[in-house]
Amino acid sequence: MIELNYGIRFGDDLIIDPTRKQQTAVVSHAHSDHLRRHNRILATTPTLELARLYTSEFESIPLEYGKTYRFGKCKIRPEPAGHILGSAQYIIDYAGYRIVYTGDFKLSPNDTCAQARIHQCDILFLDTTFGRKQFNFPEYNYLKQRLAEFVDSCLYSGYLPVIYAYNLGKAQEVMKILGYSGFSTYVTDKAYAYAEIHRRFGVDITNFYSLNDTPPEDGAIILPPPYRYTKEIFPDRHKRTCFVSGWAINKKHCRIWWADEMIPLSDHASYDDLIRYVETAKPKKIYCLFGFKDIVDDLRYRGYNAVKATLANRQGIAKNILAELDLFGT
Numbered sequence: 001m002i003e004l005n006y007g008i009r010f011g012d013d014l015i016i017d018p019t020r021k022q023q024t025a026v027v028s029h030a031h032s033d034h035l036r037r038h039n040r041i042l043a044t045t046p047t048l049e050l051a052r053l054y055t056s057e058f059e060s061i062p063l064e065y066g067k068t069y070r071f072g073k074c075k076i077r078p079e080p081a082g083h084i085l086g087s088a089q090y091i092i093d094y095a096g097y098r099i100v101y102t103g104d105f106k107l108s109p110n111d112t113c114a115q116a117r118i119h120q121c122d123i124l125f126l127d128t129t130f131g132r133k134q135f136n137f138p139e140y141n142y143l144k145q146r147l148a149e150f151v152d153s154c155l156y157s158g159y160l161p162v163i164y165a166y167n168l169g170k171a172q173e174v175m176k177i178l179g180y181s182g183f184s185t186y187v188t189d190k191a192y193a194y195a196e197i198h199r200r201f202g203v204d205i206t207n208f209y210s211l212n213d214t215p216p217e218d219g220a221i222i223l224p225p226p227y228r229y230t231k232e233i234f235p236d237r238h239k240r241t242c243f244v245s246g247w248a249i250n251k252k253h254c255r256i257w258w259a260d261e262m263i264p265l266s267d268h269a270s271y272d273d274l275i276r277y278v279e280t281a282k283p284k285k286i287y288c289l290f291g292f293k294d295i296v297d298d299l300r301y302r303g304y305n306a307v308k309a310t311l312a313n314r315q316g317i318a319k320n321i322l323a324e325l326d327l328f329g330t
């Protein structure tokens with residue numbers, strides 16, 4: 001039996017991205033909304049290393065992209081998800097069905113991790129964070145250029161550039177882009193530690209400093225949103241702020257709507273890429289996880305059997321989920 005029950009469960013053999021602590025769990029990536037303090041974690045090696053900064057008390061079982069592992073009646077293979085370093089989609093063969101769980105994913109390039117591919121399947125658990133038509137993003141190189149231009153124009157005009165980017169994933173992507181463009185970045189201790197792990201796995205991030213050790217001079221500060229105390233740090237410096245996120249496509253959905261500049265550099269798939277995934281993978285059943293319901297209606301209109309689903313409720317308290325959902329009974 002396959003259930004959406006505080007994670008995606010395959011009988012007693014396997015549970016992926018559980019929202020409650022487990023003895024053993026398969027984890028898609030190291031963002032805290034997908035990670036709990038499990039006793040044993042199966043994940044890619046970078047995910048295990050990044051997870052150690054969140055919780056160190058676990059036994060790690062490394063999984064390699066492209067390799068198939070058997071657990072009871074379940075065969076599972078991790079493949080790149082293109083979301084952050086180490087992020088994985090899982091391709092599962094169980095009870096005669098091919099199941100794909102994309103985890104958080106993105107199809108277009110990301111300078112900090114391997115690019116994702118589309119995998120054909122019978123049942124698709126799809127990350128639909130940006131499942132609304134307005135979430136289509138400009139081309140990656142253009143967004144990288146806009147980011148470098150923002151920093152350049154701030155420094156030229158005597159402002160200290162402050163960039164809002166989450167500590168894991170987006171911060172390292174911004175650090176890599178700006179380092180490559182010749183700018184220094186000054187980051188939180190957490191973002192710094194995550195960047196060191198990226199470097200160990202071959203992501204060439206350069207020119208970065210801990211904000212606590214080195215006052216910023218000629219570069220940009222990177223802070224996790226929503227950081228409300230911008231005025232209080234380096235109060236003698238004039239600053240300009242920039243929010244870097246897929247949400248920046250629309251101020252209405254932004255927690256940082258007041259930023260001077262918005263750059264919609266996303267680490268989740270765009271709306272058109274979500275549709276492309278489904279049309280290429282050709283699943284018989286689609287569970288749309290996270291995000292908007294719009295895409296469910298669109299997929300149904302296109303003739304797909306799609307439903308809205310969740311691993312836990314919105315607050316992450318793990319109640320009101322679609323418990324005991326037997327896929328083969330629906």
Ligand SMILES: [Zn+2]
Pocket residue numbers: 029031083104
């Ligand atoms: Zn994530």
